[in-house]
Amino acid sequence: MQQQRLHRVLCLTGLYLAALLGACGPMGSDRSTSDSPGGVEAPKGSVLITGVAIVEAEHDAVTAPQDILMVDGFIAQVAPAGDIDPDAANHVVAAEGLFALPGLIDVHAHIGDGGLGAQSQADREGALAQFLRYGVTTIFVPGGGGGNDDNLALWKQRCAAHELPCPRIYGSGALITAPGGHPIGTIWDLPIDIDEATVYARGAVTLAEDEAVEPLLDRKMGLGVDAIKIVIEDGPGPWYPKPRLSRDKILQLVTASHERNLQVFAHVSRTYHVEDALAAGVDGLMHSSEDPIDDSLLRQMAQRRVFFVPTLSLYDGFIDQAFGRFEQEPYAIAGVSGRALRSLEDEDFRHQPGDTEEEALAYEAILQDNLRRAVAVGVPLALGTDVNNPWVFPGYSAHKELHLMVQAGLTPAQALAAATGGGAAFLRAESTLGCLDPGCVADLLLLTHNPLTDILHSRSMYRVFQGGQIVPGVVAEQP
Numbered sequence: 001m002q003q004q005r006l007h008r009v010l011c012l013t014g015l016y017l018a019a020l021l022g023a024c025g026p027m028g029s030d031r032s033t034s035d036s037p038g039g040v041e042a043p044k045g046s047v048l049i050t051g052v053a054i055v056e057a058e059h060d061a062v063t064a065p066q067d068i069l070m071v072d073g074f075i076a077q078v079a080p081a082g083d084i085d086p087d088a089a090n091h092v093v094a095a096e097g098l099f100a101l102p103g104l105i106d107v108h109a110h111i112g113d114g115g116l117g118a119q120s121q122a123d124r125e126g127a128l129a130q131f132l133r134y135g136v137t138t139i140f141v142p143g144g145g146g147g148n149d150d151n152l153a154l155w156k157q158r159c160a161a162h163e164l165p166c167p168r169i170y171g172s173g174a175l176i177t178a179p180g181g182h183p184i185g186t187i188w189d190l191p192i193d194i195d196e197a198t199v200y201a202r203g204a205v206t207l208a209e210d211e212a213v214e215p216l217l218d219r220k221m222g223l224g225v226d227a228i229k230i231v232i233e234d235g236p237g238p239w240y241p242k243p244r245l246s247r248d249k250i251l252q253l254v255t256a257s258h259e260r261n262l263q264v265f266a267h268v269s270r271t272y273h274v275e276d277a278l279a280a281g282v283d284g285l286m287h288s289s290e291d292p293i294d295d296s297l298l299r300q301m302a303q304r305r306v307f308f309v310p311t312l313s314l315y316d317g318f319i320d321q322a323f324g325r326f327e328q329e330p331y332a333i334a335g336v337s338g339r340a341l342r343s344l345e346d347e348d349f350r351h352q353p354g355d356t357e358e359e360a361l362a363y364e365a366i367l368q369d370n371l372r373r374a375v376a377v378g379v380p381l382a383l384g385t386d387v388n389n390p391w392v393f394p395g396y397s398a399h400k401e402l403h404l405m406v407q408a409g410l411t412p413a414q415a416l417a418a419a420t421g422g423g424a425a426f427l428r429a430e431s432t433l434g435c436l437d438p439g440c441v442a443d444l445l446l447l448t449h450n451p452l453t454d455i456l457h458s459r460s461m462y463r464v465f466q467g468g469q470i471v472p473g474v475v476a477e478q479p
């Protein structure tokens with residue numbers, strides 16, 4: 001019975017789809033001059049989605065069937081099924097039996113394909129399209145991966161002009177670190193006296209102890225960054241000890257950023273980094289800690305509404321890399337860049353010595369426990385994956401992160417809330433992003449299965465809309 005009804009819906013919607021694609025053309029054929037979140041301009045036109053159950057992750061509930069009217073890229077009206085006149089819309093999408101979820105938000109996403117080795121401009125553009133095809137409609141780019149202030153501005157501009165398919169882009173521009181510090185002297189393997197132009201091209205900028213923070217921040221503001229990313233790190237692991245920003249410098253950066261109404265998000269990897277970050281008043285942690293975070297620190301985060309972005313996908317990728325595991329997951333293989341997948345089969349990067357299965361499990365257990373305890377005391381969560389680290393693929397990794405969060409002990413509703421409303425609050429854009437109310441941007445997923453009953457249902461995408469337009473080539477997996 002259920003199957004029959006679903007089949008009918010799919011057929012009906014298929015008919016409308018042909019009309020919709022024909023009328024709208026490729027994404028962005030229609031332009032407007034209005035400002036909208038993430039620099040994506042709203043296309044003109046209206047679409048009515050009928051009879052869809054809306055997933056309310058924050059209430060762990062789905063609504064009775066609703067009609068959603070999307071006009072000029074925004075949600076204009078939501079009403080019980082049957083209440084909105086289909087003549088009010090240019091197009092109708094029959095979605096009886098389906099579930100609507102706001103588009104996914106990944107707040108730790110470098111622009112790259114998640115494979116090893118150098119990436120071309122085409123690889124980066126492919127990464128942007130791949131986010132959308134997996135239903136990630138908004139990203140925050142925290143420097144690195146070529147994401148300096150100028151490139152961030154350029155990507156935003158090209159995406160806003162619809163030159164290429166991309167999610168809404170927010171970002172920090174170049175991340176701020178100490179000369180020779182992480183990631184310059186660590187994963188990038190550059191000498192401490194490397195010239196600033198090379199560092200900047202890679203997506204970082206250094207700040208020496210005797211340098212003033214104001215000119216740097218003013219320059220970043222001039223190029224339109226949305227927030228500041230700082231690196232509080234004297235390792236990580238194998239590279240310890242490396243130079244890092246002093247506590248005094250961190251405090252100066254946070255104070256001057258807040259005076260400019262810019263949030264500050266911090267890279268951390270150990271509990272003593274978390275302590276320094278909180279002491280300076282940062283607004284979010286871009287990773288977990290590889291050792292247990294004290295409950296007292298977690299309570300501080302909850303009280304002061306400091307966001308936690310656990311990036312479980314990153315750590316899971318480290319483990320895959322240590323054990324030389326090729327990507328086997330069909331849902332990844334179905335949509336991830338072939339270059340990225342092939343590059344990970346490079347023999348040189350496999351079987352790192354000193355890692356045992358037991359050590360990997362113990363490592364994972366700490367990260368899971370940090371997340372569980374953070375949620376238990378009410379720390380605000382946003383989903384972030386650290387895309388473009390090895391095995392952390394654009395878009396796919398958001399679904400993997402949801403699954404890893406649930407494996408760590410969260411409910412599907414908690415994980416989905418982090419991926420939607422949580423990400424929007426992290427970006428201070430909760431009135432327009434991560435929501436399906438009138439006034440919100442029309443970024444949404446139509447799913448064939450309820451993701452609150454099984455988190456893997458986030459993959460059962462039937463359609464993805466960004467700014468009210470259908471995203472072509474969505475990567476879906478039906479249970």
Ligand SMILES: [Zn+2]
Pocket residue numbers: 108110142144386
């Ligand atoms: Zn990162």
